[in-house]
Amino acid sequence: MTTPVLVFDLDGTLLETMGDLTASMNHVLVEAGFEAIEPERVRKMVGAGVKVLMSRGLEANKVEVTEEVLEPLLTKFIRHYETHIADHTYAFPQALETVANLREAGWKTAICTNKLEKLAKPLVRAKNMEHLFDAVVGGDTFSKNKPDAMPVFGAIDIAGGSRAGSIFVGDSKADIAAARNAGLPVIAVDFGYTDIPVRELGPDVVISHFNQLEAAVKELSEESSKS
Known part of the structure; x- marks a missing residue:
């Protein structure tokens, strides 16, 4: 059996994992000239994968999410997160x-x-x-x-x-x-x-x-x- x-x-x-997800997303957002998002808001954005998470981060900054805007930020997010995946x-x-x-x-x-x-x-x-x-x-x-x-x-x-x-x-x-x-x-x-x-x-x-x-x-x- x-x-x-x-x-x-x-x-x-x-x-x-919220500490590292939040840190990576905010690193990318701030570097791109957007506002960082507090961890408690990020908690409600997680669960559907990194592409959706990054999209929600942009939406929280009132940015229209297009592939042209999203893809380079997603690449930077993954690169940063890979390096800091278990810091916190x-x-x-x-x-x-x-x-x-x-x-x-x-x-x-x-x-x-x-x-x-x-x-x-x-x-x-x-x-x-x-x-x-x-x-x-x-x-x-x-x-x-x-x-x-x-x-x-x-x-x-x-x-x-x-x-x-x-x-x-x-x-x-x-x-x-x-x-x-x-x-x-x-x-x-x-x-x-x-x-x-x-x-x-x-x-x-x-x-x-x-x-x-x-x-x-x-x-x-x-x-x-x-x-």
């Missing part, structure tokens, strides 16, 4: 310890993020997390990203697990929609990056700390086995 997979979002779910980034309390515990309990684990793969994988390495995940899927790994089901299924398949019985853990509308599109139950953390409170997005379970995750996984796993 193939093992099911716990599929995790990255930014705002496993890792607090850290794992949420007990996140990695809980992932390790769940793996010991028999789960496979994977990351499915809308962050570009060439940014996601170096970040995972920089935080010494590689050994905790059987797959890392980025927003450009497949032809579609979240909220489409394709990268969720891709993460499960690369991890060598079973789609049946798998569970998604995320923090945003894109995560919950991706889980639903994949037919998976979803656990939402309420401390992540979203402009809509996660409880209003209809996840199966909401947790406020990783010390609640193992119980939530057990609950949904038992429900799944009964259906």
